[in-house]
Amino acid sequence: MRAENPQVIFESLNSTGVSLSSADLVRNFLLMGLDLEAQERLYKQYWLKIEKLFTNKILADFVRHYLIMKTNKLVKREDVYSTYKTFYANNNFTPERALTDLYENAKFYDSLLNVTSESTEFNRTILHINIMDKRVVYPYFMKLMGMRASDNITWEDINKIGHVIESFLYRRMVCRIPSNGLNKIIASLTNKLENDNEFKNLQKHFLNSQFPDDKEFKSNLINYPIYNKKRDWAKLTLIVLEEHRTKETINFRNAQVEHIMPQKLSNDWKINVPNADAINNQYGGTIGNLTLTKYNQEMSNKIYGEKVPFYAESNISLTREIAKNYSSWDKNSIVDRANKLANELINIFRKPETFNVSSIIDYSGEHSIDEELDATGMKPIKLTIQGNDFSINSWTSCLVNFLNYIWENDSETYNKIKNDSSTGNMIFSNFRSPKILKNGERIDTNFSANAIAALLAKMSEICGITDEVSYTVR
Numbered sequence: 001m002r003a004e005n006p007q008v009i010f011e012s013l014n015s016t017g018v019s020l021s022s023a024d025l026v027r028n029f030l031l032m033g034l035d036l037e038a039q040e041r042l043y044k045q046y047w048l049k050i051e052k053l054f055t056n057k058i059l060a061d062f063v064r065h066y067l068i069m070k071t072n073k074l075v076k077r078e079d080v081y082s083t084y085k086t087f088y089a090n091n092n093f094t095p096e097r098a099l100t101d102l103y104e105n106a107k108f109y110d111s112l113l114n115v116t117s118e119s120t121e122f123n124r125t126i127l128h129i130n131i132m133d134k135r136v137v138y139p140y141f142m143k144l145m146g147m148r149a150s151d152n153i154t155w156e157d158i159n160k161i162g163h164v165i166e167s168f169l170y171r172r173m174v175c176r177i178p179s180n181g182l183n184k185i186i187a188s189l190t191n192k193l194e195n196d197n198e199f200k201n202l203q204k205h206f207l208n209s210q211f212p213d214d215k216e217f218k219s220n221l222i223n224y225p226i227y228n229k230k231r232d233w234a235k236l237t238l239i240v241l242e243e244h245r246t247k248e249t250i251n252f253r254n255a256q257v258e259h260i261m262p263q264k265l266s267n268d269w270k271i272n273v274p275n276a277d278a279i280n281n282q283y284g285g286t287i288g289n290l291t292l293t294k295y296n297q298e299m300s301n302k303i304y305g306e307k308v309p310f311y312a313e314s315n316i317s318l319t320r321e322i323a324k325n326y327s328s329w330d331k332n333s334i335v336d337r338a339n340k341l342a343n344e345l346i347n348i349f350r351k352p353e354t355f356n357v358s359s360i361i362d363y364s365g366e367h368s369i370d371e372e373l374d375a376t377g378m379k380p381i382k383l384t385i386q387g388n389d390f391s392i393n394s395w396t397s398c399l400v401n402f403l404n405y406i407w408e409n410d411s412e413t414y415n416k417i418k419n420d421s422s423t424g425n426m427i428f429s430n431f432r433s434p435k436i437l438k439n440g441e442r443i444d445t446n447f448s449a450n451a452i453a454a455l456l457a458k459m460s461e462i463c464g465i466t467d468e469v470s471y472t473v474r
Contacts, residue, residue, distance in 0.1 A: 022080035046099035069139035125162040167349040227285035288338025304329035369469040375449040382472035
């Protein structure tokens with residue numbers, strides 16, 4: 001029986017007038033219907049330990065990422081509580097079973113945040129990803145750590161996957177590829193596999209997900225003002241370069257980024273280097289002009305010749321070689337060094353060769369609607385819209401079912417699709433191969449698989465449901 005009165009330990013939260021967070025609501029859902037003895041025991045045994053691991057904001061993030069991992073779908077922040085209640089019911093959980101699972105995964109989450117897994121190699125990968133501020137990958141990493149705890153995957157395989165994800169994130173960052181589609185890729189990776197081959201699963205999802213090749217990566221890296229974008233990214237890049245050379249861990253907090261050509265140029269710099277201002281504006285924040293040092297304040301705005309003795313005595317190889325390799329510092333020096341460092345970074349943040357070979361990938365399975373995929377020759381068997389599944393046997397059926405669904409559930413948005421300059425002109429005119437919708441309107445369906453996939457993606461965007469539409473092919 002559910003208790004009539006809430007437990008005293010929660011009353012203060014409800015009496016302050018402050019809205020409860022999604023995590024608070026989940027906690028109350030699990031505990032407040034129990035008798036006082038069970039409530040207090042479970043609170044102390046599980047929830048209190050979870051609360052001690054995280055701040056309120058991190059706790060809410062954890063619950064959302066936990067749900068993404070468990071449901072294999074994106075979960076909006078405002079939908080965490082309702083999604084959790086549905087997840088709880090679908091799994092026939094008891095409060096204790098639910099709390100046990102939350103606490104087990106909270107420990108995984110904590111080890112990701114604080115870089116304390118059992119694997120030193122994985123910790124280094126996670127540290128780099130944390131510095132890149134890409135916690136969006138946490139649901140998948142929690143899945144992998146759960147598999148490791150159950151002895152269903154080795155650390156060797158996890159590290160292999162971790163290195164690819166780190167490279168994927170870093171290359172996309174440098175190439176300025178928006179990260180808004182990344183959360184869908186990660187959600188799809190959390191699905192349980194029939195063959196348990198996680199690396200092949202990763203390969204399948206990353207192949208058509210804008211994983212920059214070496215040429216694109218190098219071209220962008222040389223000119224990317226990485227320091228101006230995010231100082232931590234610049235420091236991370238330099239530290240990774242140094243660690244790769246020396247195999248020694250560099251203290252991220254203590255390391256300082258040094259601009260070889262200073263951010264603020266003295267008159268001496270302007271006199272010694274022709275067009276110094278123009279060079280600095282274009283290349284001052286790029287990787288070719290940056291290094292690590294402990295003498296940042298001491299060197300300040302000194303001209304290059306005065307910096308060389310400090311560089312030559314540095315205990316950082318990345319900095320020592322500047323003095324060794326360059327007698328002067330100008331545009332040619334910066335570009336030359338950038339090219340050399342870019343070649344090193346290509347090998348550090350590698351794109352595996354197999355991720356370039358489409359012929360070995362099996363694309364059967366579910367794909368998000370905005371995934372970049374060549375649908376030619378693929379047989380669609382299911383369309384999913386906002387959790388509703390429609391059995392289909394053709395791309396034409398996909399188009400018809402989507403428009404019928406939108407008409408029945410949001411006629412106003414249906415009219416936006418009809419009046420849109422791109423979708424409306426293609427679908428609602430020039431009836432070469434017409435079909436009749438449930439509302440009696442005719443639409444054209446004489447399109448290729450890729451054209452229909454693009455139309456579905458565009459219409460989903462107009463409806464604001466891109467995150468909630470997918471199709472399954474075989």
